[in-house]
Amino acid sequence: MRIIAMSLCLLVSGAFGAQASEGERIQIKGEIIDTWCYYSGVMGGPEAVTGSAHHTCALWCSAGGIPVGLLAEDGTVYMVLKIEGDANSAGGDTQLNLASHEITADGMLYQRDGLNYLVVEKVVTDHGITNLNHEDYGPIPGFAIPDPTQ
Amino acid sequence: MKRLIMILAMLASPAMAQDFSEGSEAKTWNLYGESPARFEAKVVDILCEMTGDCAADCGGGTRQLGLLRKADAVLVFPNKNAQAAFTGAALELAPFCGKEVEVDGLLITDADLGAMNVYLVQKIRTLGDAEWTAANRWTKEWAKANPEAKGKGPWFRRDPRIKAQIAAHGYTGTGAEAEKPFIQDWFE
Numbered sequence: 119m120r121i122i123a124m125s126l127c128l129l130v131s132g133a134f135g136a137q138a139s140e141g142e143r144i145q146i147k148g149e150i151i152d153t154w155c156y157y158s159g160v161m162g163g164p165e166a167v168t169g170s171a172h173h174t175c176a177l178w179c180s181a182g183g184i185p186v187g188l189l190a191e192d193g194t195v196y197m198v199l200k201i202e203g204d205a206n207s208a209g210g211d212t213q214l215n216l217a218s219h220e221i222t223a224d225g226m227l228y229q230r231d232g233l234n235y236l237v238v239e240k241v242v243t244d245h246g247i248t249n250l251n252h253e254d255y256g257p258i259p260g261f262a263i264p265d266p267t268q
Numbered sequence: 269m270k271r272l273i274m275i276l277a278m279l280a281s282p283a284m285a286q287d288f289s290e291g292s293e294a295k296t297w298n299l300y301g302e303s304p305a306r307f308e309a310k311v312v313d314i315l316c317e318m319t320g321d322c323a324a325d326c327g328g329g330t331r332q333l334g335l336l337r338k339a340d341a342v343l344v345f346p347n348k349n350a351q352a353a354f355t356g357a358a359l360e361l362a363p364f365c366g367k368e369v370e371v372d373g374l375l376i377t378d379a380d381l382g383a384m385n386v387y388l389v390q391k392i393r394t395l396g397d398a399e400w401t402a403a404n405r406w407t408k409e410w411a412k413a414n415p416e417a418k419g420k421g422p423w424f425r426r427d428p429r430i431k432a433q434i435a436a437h438g439y440t441g442t443g444a445e446a447e448k449p450f451i452q453d454w455f456e
Binding site: 194230264 | 439
């Protein structure tokens with residue numbers, strides 16, 4: 119319902135293409151994902167590019183400076199700009215340490231031109247990696263785990 | 269319902285009605301939702317733009333940078349550079365911080381996933397310049413910053429931070445010992 123309300127608000131206010139909106143304090147539970155693989159579909163559907171199946175790739179992308187996002191339980195993606203004072207959102211250590219983790223984050227939400235941006239003021243709870251889907255999908259991409267027999 | 273709202277939002281956005289493909293020489297990545305897009309923009313520090321928390325030189329490649337499109341004032345978010353190597357765009361855009369530029373690349377739009385104004389930048393030039401800069405410097409800059417990791421194979425197999433994460437938590441993040449049976453089974 120919150121998403122519907124916010125989307126309608128954006129439509130009515132014509133905020134798309136306008137200047138940055140005021141921040142809104144929110145608390146969200148979700149998984150730290152790599153946004154490029156998720157949005158582009160370069161490695162398949164969204165279910166396969168999350169969780170333990172995609173953990174190594176999430177490390178590569180986070181260290182490589184690809185933006186990380188918080189994928190909430192309702193499917194909304196929040197682009198993470200800062201975590202607990204660490205503004206190094208292009209390859210920083212804080213976000214790397216949280217790759218694939220489910221966290222509960224408290225912070226400020228900003229919306230602009232169809233994307234959600236999140237400044238995490240506090241990681242309230244780090245639940246660890248809870249989406250254990252590697253048995254279902256195998257490593258994504260397939261070469262993420264080197265063949266130990268090679 | 270969320271999908272319906274997203275689609276309505278996209279239809280209601282005048283920016284989405286615009287076509288930025290004219291003159292684009294972007295190479296396809298054969299991605300769902302990609303469209304070539306060449307446009308003029310100002311390179312901005314997104315955190316600074318949103319919150320007023322600004323850094324010198326836009327963070328020098330450590331912060332995510334955006335493209336404030338000249339035609340419609342839409343903030344485009346470059347998630348990716350031109351290399352097929354798990355590498356982002358901030359480092360490519362950092363030398364152009366605060367400048368008016370022209371970019372060429374691929375816009376990614378997927379209403380089902382909430383992807384709007386997401387971009388893969390392939391080349392950049394300061395407005396007025398004739399020469400383009402290819403957005404493919406990331407791996408060279410990584411090599412300069414990590415001389416101890418010199419060796420064969422792609423950067424992501426040699427990166428000290430990634431290796432430390434995998435050593436500590438395994439390839440799946442569940443722990444090196446815990447994932448051993450899975451890996452053995454997978455490669456049988």
